Amino acid sequence: MKRTDHLSWVDHFGLSRKDMSSILETALSKGALFAEIFCEHRFRTSIHMEEDIIKETGESISRGLGIRVISGDRTGYGYTNDPTPERIRAAALTAAAVASGRLNPGPPAPLRRVRTRPGIYGAGRPAHASSLSAKIGLVRIVHDAARFCSSKIQKVSVSFQNSLQYVSIANSEGLEARDVRPLVRLTCTAIAEKNGRREIGFSGGGGRMGLEAFGSGGREAAGIGRDAAREALILLDAVDAPAGDMPVVLSPGHSGVLIHEAVGHLLEADFNRKKTSVFWNKLGKSVAPAAVTIRDDPTIPFFRGSYAVDDEGTIPRRTTLIEKGVVVGFLQDRLSARLMKRPPTGHGRRQDYGCFPLPRMANSYIERGEYAPEEILKSVGRGFYVDKIQGGQVEDSGKFTFSVSLGYLIENGRLGAPVRQATLIGSNLDVLKGLVMVGSDLEFGLPTGTCSKEGQDVPVTDGCPTLKISSITVGGR
Amino acid sequence: MIRPPRPQDLAGLAEDLVDYGGSRGADEIEVSISDGREFQVDLRRGRIENLVEADSTSLGLRVIKDKRTAGAGSSDLSPDVLRALVRGAVRRAGLSEPDGCSGLAPCEGLKIDISSLDLHDPVVENLDAETKIGLARRTERIALADKRIVNSYGAGCATQAITTILANSRGFSGSFRQTFCSLSVGLQAGSGNALVEDFWFSARRRFRDLDPPETVARIAVERTLRQLHPRKIPTCSVPVIFEPMETSWLLGFLFSCVSGTAVYQKASFLSDRLGTRIGNARVTVIDDGLRPGGPGTRPFDADGLPCRRTVVVDKGILKSFLCNTYAARKLKLASTGNSDGSGVSPGNFYLKPGKRDPRDIAASLDRGLILTRTLGHGLNPVTGDISRGAFGLWVEKGEIVHPVAGITIAGNLEGLLRNLAAVGNDLDFLSPFSGPTVMVGEMTVGGAAP
Numbered sequence: 001m002k003r004t005d006h007l008s009w010v011d012h013f014g015l016s017r018k019d020m021s022s023i024l025e026t027a028l029s030k031g032a033l034f035a036e037i038f039c040e041h042r043f044r045t046s047i048h049m050e051e052d053i054i055k056e057t058g059e060s061i062s063r064g065l066g067i068r069v070i071s072g073d074r075t076g077y078g079y080t081n082d083p084t085p086e087r088i089r090a091a092a093l094t095a096a097a098v099a100s101g102r103l104n105p106g107p108p109a110p111l112r113r114v115r116t117r118p119g120i121y122g123a124g125r126p127a128h129a130s131s132l133s134a135k136i137g138l139v140r141i142v143h144d145a146a147r148f149c150s151s152k153i154q155k156v157s158v159s160f161q162n163s164l165q166y167v168s169i170a171n172s173e174g175l176e177a178r179d180v181r182p183l184v185r186l187t188c189t190a191i192a193e194k195n196g197r198r199e200i201g202f203s204g205g206g207g208r209m210g211l212e213a214f215g216s217g218g219r220e221a222a223g224i225g226r227d228a229a230r231e232a233l234i235l236l237d238a239v240d241a242p243a244g245d246m247p248v249v250l251s252p253g254h255s256g257v258l259i260h261e262a263v264g265h266l267l268e269a270d271f272n273r274k275k276t277s278v279f280w281n282k283l284g285k286s287v288a289p290a291a292v293t294i295r296d297d298p299t300i301p302f303f304r305g306s307y308a309v310d311d312e313g314t315i316p317r318r319t320t321l322i323e324k325g326v327v328v329g330f331l332q333d334r335l336s337a338r339l340m341k342r343p344p345t346g347h348g349r350r351q352d353y354g355c356f357p358l359p360r361m362a363n364s365y366i367e368r369g370e371y372a373p374e375e376i377l378k379s380v381g382r383g384f385y386v387d388k389i390q391g392g393q394v395e396d397s398g399k400f401t402f403s404v405s406l407g408y409l410i411e412n413g414r415l416g417a418p419v420r421q422a423t424l425i426g427s428n429l430d431v432l433k434g435l436v437m438v439g440s441d442l443e444f445g446l447p448t449g450t451c452s453k454e455g456q457d458v459p460v461t462d463g464c465p466t467l468k469i470s471s472i473t474v475g476g477r
Numbered sequence: 478m479i480r481p482p483r484p485q486d487l488a489g490l491a492e493d494l495v496d497y498g499g500s501r502g503a504d505e506i507e508v509s510i511s512d513g514r515e516f517q518v519d520l521r522r523g524r525i526e527n528l529v530e531a532d533s534t535s536l537g538l539r540v541i542k543d544k545r546t547a548g549a550g551s552s553d554l555s556p557d558v559l560r561a562l563v564r565g566a567v568r569r570a571g572l573s574e575p576d577g578c579s580g581l582a583p584c585e586g587l588k589i590d591i592s593s594l595d596l597h598d599p600v601v602e603n604l605d606a607e608t609k610i611g612l613a614r615r616t617e618r619i620a621l622a623d624k625r626i627v628n629s630y631g632a633g634c635a636t637q638a639i640t641t642i643l644a645n646s647r648g649f650s651g652s653f654r655q656t657f658c659s660l661s662v663g664l665q666a667g668s669g670n671a672l673v674e675d676f677w678f679s680a681r682r683r684f685r686d687l688d689p690p691e692t693v694a695r696i697a698v699e700r701t702l703r704q705l706h707p708r709k710i711p712t713c714s715v716p717v718i719f720e721p722m723e724t725s726w727l728l729g730f731l732f733s734c735v736s737g738t739a740v741y742q743k744a745s746f747l748s749d750r751l752g753t754r755i756g757n758a759r760v761t762v763i764d765d766g767l768r769p770g771g772p773g774t775r776p777f778d779a780d781g782l783p784c785r786r787t788v789v790v791d792k793g794i795l796k797s798f799l800c801n802t803y804a805a806r807k808l809k810l811a812s813t814g815n816s817d818g819s820g821v822s823p824g825n826f827y828l829k830p831g832k833r834d835p836r837d838i839a840a841s842l843d844r845g846l847i848l849t850r851t852l853g854h855g856l857n858p859v860t861g862d863i864s865r866g867a868f869g870l871w872v873e874k875g876e877i878v879h880p881v882a883g884i885t886i887a888g889n890l891e892g893l894l895r896n897l898a899a900v901g902n903d904l905d906f907l908s909p910f911s912g913p914t915v916m917v918g919e920m921t922v923g924g925a926a927p
Contacts (some may be wrong), residue, residue, distance in 0.1 A: 050742065053574040059565055061558065062548035064533070074524065079531040081552040087532075094530040097606075132572055155743045160579075172897020191743055191859060198743060200859040241864070243712045243923035245885070274521065276628055278670055354533060391854035394868075396630075396665070397672040399882065401853030401866025423855045423885045425866040429670055473921035475855075475864055 009178065012166050013039040013065065014083055017111050021168040023067065024108040027091040028172055032071040032099035035092075036171040037313065039065040040353040042103040043128055043164050049139050050157035052147070056271030057132060060390045064353040069095040073339055077356045108165065108435065114307035118314055119301055122209030126182040127162035130211050134168055135160050138186060138211065141218040145225030146190040152236065152332035153229050154198070155191040160184075177313035179443050183304065184213050185460060187448055188225050199238070202390075202405070204448035206254055207302045231388065231406055232333040234436075236417050241407065241422030241474060247383035248424065248469045249376055249410060253443030254388045256462030260451065262400045262428040263294055264462075267321045267329075268347075268359040268453075269336035276396040278429060288432035290323040291369045295320050297306030297329055298346060298362030298473050305362035305460040312357050316346025321364075322432075333359040351456035358453060365463035369438025373466040376437045378413040385410050386424065399418035423475035432470055439466030478490040487512055487534070488652055490554070493642040498540055498563050499646055503570070505541040505581045506563070507645035509779060509818065510534065514638045516606065520613045521631035522621075528606075528608040537818060540566040544575040578806035582780040589783065590887055591653050595770035598683040601656035602638045609634040612690055616662045619694035625702055630663030630676065641775075649781035657772075660693050673704040673882075675850065680907060682770050700849070704868060707882035710924040716845035717886065717920045718872075719839060721903060723848045724912030728826055730856045730863070730890060731762065732910060735789055735797075736821040737804025737813075739858055746861040746877070746891070747795060753921025755795045756894030759831065762790040764799055766814060773909030779818040787813045789826075799823070809907040828912035831900030835914035838899045840875040846922055847872060849884065861890040867922075885923035893917050 010016050015023075020037055027035035046058040064081035065088065078094030080087040127135065139158045146156040164182040169177045187204035203224045207213050214221040250258060271277035279287075297305050298316035310316050312334050320328055332340070333348030336359055377385070385408040394400040409416035410422040427459035444463035451460040491508040498506030512534045519527040536559065537550045547569040549562040558862035617632035633660065642652040661678035677697035679688035719727060739745040747755060766784030768774055775784055780802045787797050798808065801816030815821045839847060847870040864887045870877045903916030 054572065055576060056546045056548055056573055057569045058548040058550070059562065060570070061553050061554040062551070066531075073526065077527065077529040078533075079533070081533050082554070087484075091531065094528075098525060098528050132569060136572060157742065158764070160835040189744075191741070198746065198858070198859050200744065238506060241887070243921060264537075274628075274630075276630060276665060278672065339850065339871070354531065356527065356529070388754075393852045393854070395852070396675055397667075397674055398670070399866070401855075401885075403853050403855035403864065405857075405886075421855060421864050421887075423853055423864040423866055423887070425852075425883060425885055427670075427883070429577045445904050459709070473883055473885065473923060475866070475887050 005207050008084060009168055012041045013168055014041065019273045020111060021108055023088055023092050024170065024172045025091055027067050027069050027096050028105050028108060030096040031037045031104065032069045032096060033105050034070040034172055034319065036169065036312070037065060038353055039168040041166040045128065045132070045135070045162050047135055047139050048162040049143050049302060054136055054139065062352065066353040066356065067091045067095045068356050069098060070335060071099040074098040075335070075356055080355050088434045108172035111170055111176040113176045114309065114313060114315065116177060117299055118129060120208065120299060120306050120308040121182055122212060122302050124210040124212045126164050127184045127210045128164040128182065138214055138218050138221045139310060140187050141221040142225040144245060144383065145222040146188050146229040146386045149226055149229035150233055152192045152233060153190050154193045156188065158188045160186050167311065169311070171313065175313045177309045179307065179309050181307060182208055182210065184211065185448055186214060186221060186224060188228040190228040190232045192236050197236060199232045199235035201228045203227035203231065204446050207304050207447045208306055209302050235406060235420050238418040238420035239288050241419045242384065242409065243475055245471050245473050247380050248472045248474065249380060249383065249385045250266050250464065250467040250469070251385070251387045252373070252441045253463060254445045254468065255386055256365055256445045256464045257389040257392050258402055259294060259464050260361060260364050260460065261394045262431050264296065264361045264364045265394050266396065266398060266428060267331060269330040269332045269340060272330050272358050272394055273336045278398040282327045285327055287327055287429060288322060288435055290324045291438040292322060292325050292432065292435050293320065293367040294322040294364070295367065296347070296361050296364040297442050300363050301472040302459050303363045304449065307362070310348045311350045312348035314344045314346040314348060316362065317392065318424040331359045331361060333357050339358050350460050355456050358456065360458055361451060361460050363461040365442065365444065366465065366467070368391040368442040368465045371437045371439050373439045373441050376439055376468050377410065379437065379468065380410045380413060383410040385415055394428065396474060400428060401425050425473050425475060431472065434470040434472065435467055436470045437468035441465045485787055488642050488650070493640050494538065494559060494563060494648050494652060496562050497560060498567065501564055501567050501850065503540040503542055503567050505646050506538065507581055507643065508536065508538045510536045510642040510748065512640040515635070517633060517635040518556065518610050518613055519631045519633045520617055521629055523614060523618065524883055525610065526631055534925050538563065538566065540570050541580055542567060544577065544579050544696065545570045545573040546576065546579045547573060549680045555846065570641065578803055580783050581645050581647045582802040582812060584649045585783060587651055587776060587783060589767065589776055591776045593769065594767065594774050594776060596653060596655040596682060596774060598656045600684040601636050601658045604636055604684060605906045609636065612660055616660055616690035616694045619690055620633060620662050620664055620698050623698050625666050626664050627667065628665040629663065632662040635659050641681050643779065643781055645781055650749060651781065653776050658687055660687055660690065662693060662697045664697050666701045666705055673701060675700040675704065680772070703870065704880045704882070707880040709883045710871060710881055710922065712923050714919050714921050716898065716916055716918055717922070718842065718845065718847045718914060718916045720847065720849055721905065721912060722912055724828060724915050725849065725910045726909055728828055728910040728912050732823050732826050734801055734861065737798045737800030737808055740798050741804055741807035744857050753795060754793050755891050756790060756793040757897055758792045759897045759900050760790050760793045760894050761829040763788055763829060764824050764826045768825045768880055771825035771906050778814045778816040780812065780816040782814045782816065783813055784814040784824055805808040823909045825906055826910050827904060827906070830902050830904040830913040833899055833901050835901040835903050838901055838914060838916050839872060842872045842875060845872050846881065847877070863888050863890060887921045887923060
């Protein structure tokens with residue numbers, strides 16, 4: 001794909017700066033105050049290995065543009081993947097249809113390029129430019145590390161994906177932004193079997209880097225395979241989850257999903273602007289013990305959730321949501337920021353050109369506290385230890401559910417038997433209040449996560465230190 | 478107005494690429510194209526919030542050379558880009574390993590009249606924006622007229638028209654058009670930190686089958702209000718009644734366990750269970766890809782094989798896995814026409830209804846739970862384990878006494894199917910997975926410590 005590296009932006013999108021201005025003018029023509037073009041050209045490669053063979057490789061190209069018009073709090077959106085002048089004009093007029101026709105905004109401002117945040121993406125060669133054989137080599141390393149970990153490992157499947165996303169954003173206020181975002185992901189599932197019982201384990205790695213994400217000689221790739229196998233093997237001896245209310249200790253890193261679901265989503269500005277989130281009237285109010293500080297940082301170098309500029313052209317910044325237990329901010333996109341009269345935070349993200357942006361998390365985490373992890377575990381007589389959460393879901397009222405794929409019983413301050421398939425439920429305000437101990441060991445979970453909101457998927461990372469929740473409902477048999 | 482490209486041109490494009498693949502050394506090649514047009518409007522508190530209208534086309538192809546497979550896809554339909562993708566796929570095929578089960582399905586042709594499947598309604602394609610905005614507005618207005626509803630997540634109306642085209646080097650060439658329309662509203666009730674939420678929708682292929690705003694709004698209001706002032710309950714083991722929406726995910730989970738792909742990968746607890754009992758005599762599950770007007774209906778699958786009706790579970794006995802061509806070869810079975818290109822997807826996968834009125838089932842319950850909503854991802858096909866967050870209605874002596882929140886339900890799919898105590902008569906095909914109200918003899922409901 002070297003050819004595309006030499007393409008100019010006009011070649012990627014077929015649009016000069018003059019074309020962009022003229023499209024924006026059409027989009028404003030029915031009387032809105034804001035119009036925007038989002039162009040995307042994305043290249044993806046995938047490799048799939050299962051049943052001990054490289055089964056299939058894939059390559060795909062996605063290219064299109066979306067035009068957004070905002071009039072008050074109304075959004076009009078049109079998109080096309082056939083960027084002929086007629087189609088683009090039609091998309092612009094579709095988007096313009098939400099405008100009332102009473103305003104006369106005048107011509108769009110001349111475009112000026114914004115400087116995106118440097119140092120976010122791995123400086124090495126994007127995986128897109130590396131040879132397919134090198135990627136297949138990594139897949140085999142992961143596969144073999146899992147497959148030959150134990151004779152109990154029966155099936156292993158490994159998936160590799162990389163993408164390179166070129167985006168170009170221009171709006172009627174004169175903003176023009178460009179970004180080239182690399183992303184790589186390598187995942188493994190392993191199935192172990194013993195006496196007719198089967199269990200599955202999962203692990204993965206990656207980030208906004210090239211193949212250097214997997215260490216020199218694929219050292220870290222082998223770790224991905226071993227971790228997946230190990231999880232399946234541990235689960236072979238796992239017991240059913242206990243049921244009822246009990247103290248819960250959350251593992252560092254993986255449990256960040258809980259922060260993402262239980263707290264992060266409801267601090268996204270749209271839910272608060274619409275007053276459907278329980279946090280909408282809690283700005284400045286204390287909702288958690290003073291040890292709890294929660295942030296979202298899209299600028300952590302090489303992280304899966306990071307970006308140099310968001311999908312509306314805003315330079316992202318680390319945003320504190322809860323500081324020492326007090327709600328201090330929301331994750332903003334342009335629309336919500338304007339309507340709520342708050343500064344934008346650079347969290348306007350979209351899945352692709354077919355979607356308008358929404359306020360989204362990037363890399364969310366709970367800051368480290370002062371307790372040593374052992375001390376936290378020791379404080380629990382009988383309870384539940386959450387090692388790995390496979391996913392969660394929250395509704396605006398704050399009620400949430402997490403599925404724990406691997407946990408442990410806690411007996412007398414020590415880890416006991418492994419536990420499979422448990423569910424944690426609760427409400428976010430109760431959980432925040434119940435965060436009685438915050439560990440000193442902040443880690444981030446697997447760099448493979450994807451967050452879904454209103455049908456749009458975006459890559460994210462979550463993190464947390466070891467945490468203790470005084471009481472939460474655990475579901476099991 | 479955006480005009481979609483003419484389907485004839487796209488069918489020609491697909492056939493040209495099939496020929497081109499052959500000329501560049503592919504032993505076999507298939508090309509599929511999806512050409513869609515969508516409209517969606519979301520209103521909130523009477524005002525338009527979002528209005529989206531667009532067309533999009535995407536192409537996928539798969540090449541097999543020396544039993545080695547490579548795939549490619551593009552939303553850029555420029556001929557030079559597509560030809561480069563075909564050449565790249567032929568070259569990349571050499572980097573995969575030979576797979577005896579690879580290769581296209583033999584061409585069986587089409588045995589049915591596509592128009593008899595009722596997939597397409599011209600009314601949906603021609604519905605003007607004002608009508609759709611009006612439907613959404615009326616739905617929300619009716620719902621908000623109930624003063625106990627304190628906020629709205631908005632109402633939406635969406636339409637979609639898709640043309641699917643498939644051509645391959647075994648001589649298959651086919652296409653079909655389908656439409657969908659939907660109307661929905663989400664609501665919130667309660668006050669302070671004690672808020673409850675729910676939504677309701679209607680989704681059909683034909684506009685005249687869509688429920689009117691009154692019905693959608695009324696059900697959404699009822700579903701939201703019935704959750705107000707919930708209580709917690711102690712952990713217990715009681716009979717659980719699944720409302721149809723809940724039976725629906727249970728069937729989705731069963732589908733993921735009888736999918737041929739999961740079965741050959743040993744990623745299903747049912748892998749070695751063909752021909753054995755997995756449920757009691759009340760459990761008959763059918764996948765019918767040809768049900769006229771059904772949400773999962775289609776004339777042929779992504780391998781170009783005719784869709785069909787397959788009895789998956791017959792009175793509790795597992796009779797058939799659902800396979801695409803590849804999984805069928807792996808398992809030495811016949812394809813059931815369920816290919817979706819990369820894996821297996823359902824036609825209309827449903828639990829055969831029984832004779833009982835759902836109200837009678839609830840009235841017969843001495844003490845237990847009606848499951849109304851579930852949250853979370855706790856479904857494990859490898860073990861059949863189920864563990865989810867739940868909301869419901871607590872029943873004593875046949876009467877609903879209060880709503881319940883903050884609970885979990887847990888069990889095992891096979892355990893549930895063996896323990897199915899009643900099956901309702903209220904089957905409706907709202908999604909590719911559907912089922913009537915059912916009652917499970919006993920499940921663990923996790924609440925506060927006993």
